[in-house]
Amino acid sequence: MTVTFFTPLASLLGGALIGLSAVLLMWATGRIAGVSGIAARLFPPYEDGEFAGRFAFVAGLVAAPVAVRLATGSLPEQTIAAGLPVLIVAGVLTGFGSVWGSGCTSGHGVCGLSRLSVRSLVATGTFMAAGTVTVFVMRHWS
Amino acid sequence: MAVLIQFAIGLVFGLGLIVSGMSNPAKVLNFLDVGGIPAGTWDPSLAFVMAGAVAVTFLGFNRVLKLARPFFARRFYIPTRTDIDPRIIVGPTIFGIGWGMAGFCPGPALTALGFGSVSALIFVAAMCVGMLLARFIAHLPSVTRYVAPADPVET
Numbered sequence: 587m588t589v590t591f592f593t594p595l596a597s598l599l600g601g602a603l604i605g606l607s608a609v610l611l612m613w614a615t616g617r618i619a620g621v622s623g624i625a626a627r628l629f630p631p632y633e634d635g636e637f638a639g640r641f642a643f644v645a646g647l648v649a650a651p652v653a654v655r656l657a658t659g660s661l662p663e664q665t666i667a668a669g670l671p672v673l674i675v676a677g678v679l680t681g682f683g684s685v686w687g688s689g690c691t692s693g694h695g696v697c698g699l700s701r702l703s704v705r706s707l708v709a710t711g712t713f714m715a716a717g718t719v720t721v722f723v724m725r726h727w728s
Numbered sequence: 729m730a731v732l733i734q735f736a737i738g739l740v741f742g743l744g745l746i747v748s749g750m751s752n753p754a755k756v757l758n759f760l761d762v763g764g765i766p767a768g769t770w771d772p773s774l775a776f777v778m779a780g781a782v783a784v785t786f787l788g789f790n791r792v793l794k795l796a797r798p799f800f801a802r803r804f805y806i807p808t809r810t811d812i813d814p815r816i817i818v819g820p821t822i823f824g825i826g827w828g829m830a831g832f833c834p835g836p837a838l839t840a841l842g843f844g845s846v847s848a849l850i851f852v853a854a855m856c857v858g859m860l861l862a863r864f865i866a867h868l869p870s871v872t873r874y875v876a877p878a879d880p881v882e883t
Contacts, residue, residue: 587758587769589769590752590754591771592773593748593749593776594773596747596748596749596773597750597774597776597777598777599748599780600743600745600750600777600780601777601783602781602784603747604741605780605782605785606740606788607740607744608741608788609785609788610733611734612792613788613798614730614733614799614800614801615798615800616798617805618806619737619741621838622859625856626859626863629856629863638731639734642734643734643737643738644838645735646739646741647838647839647842648839649842650741650745651746651840651842651843652842653739653743661843662746662751664751664753664840664843665752665753665754666830666831666848667757668753668847672829673830673847674850674851676826676827676851677826677832677837677851677852677853677857678826678854678857679822679825679826679829680826680827680830680832680837680851680855680858681834681855681856681860682858683818683820683821683822683858683862684823685819685859685863685866686819686866687815687816687818687819687821687823688815690833690835691827691834692741692834695778695781696782700782700789703810705812708812708816708817708820709816713823713824714824716821716824716827716828717760717827718760718762718828719828720825722762722763724829
């Protein structure tokens, strides 16, 4: 495993930016900033005419590191330890589960908890627990 | 105009993920690793990200939802369901397992694409397959009849 360092201030500030984004999206479009919901709705069946806006939001997510590199000349550390089979299985599970459960860390974790939604509280507790157990099994049971 | 604004809003979200350190799966995995608490390698950063995000969103939603309508839309689209059905347990369980395996959830995975990472590209491609599969199954007539989801991807 790669050792990382506790970054309370940067993480609090970055979290506040994520919150600002969620508030701005609600103000602009009246919709929840749930990344899994936004990304999944880029695929058919299309239920409304919001494709362009969703595509633009996702493009903004992808463009963020490009903007950081242009502005500062470098990018923060990123360590992806998972190999090819793990990436594929984890990707399918993440995509399937977040859509099946109507949301992910942003939709349930940030927006749902902020709305005091019981469904989102249950969902957030469940994926936190499942993630914790999975990391424990993968790191400490082998 | 609305589309440009949504690009900027996505950009702010992505910057938040980078500043907070969440675009690095190693930080996420070190948070989820409770075995790291006695070992001294536990990284509590993710809890601070959530705290910052929820605090701003809680205060911001309270103000924004007092408006008559959103700036570019006719009405607010707020989830209204309160029932705890099997899907709200099963879905997050499956998602949590995937999250714990690679350290990516959907937002950071998309932002990781902009780092030029091949691993992120593979993960995102697989994630899209999973999303399509879930949407396909949710729209099957038999599932719709018996499970009766209001909207399969409603947050």
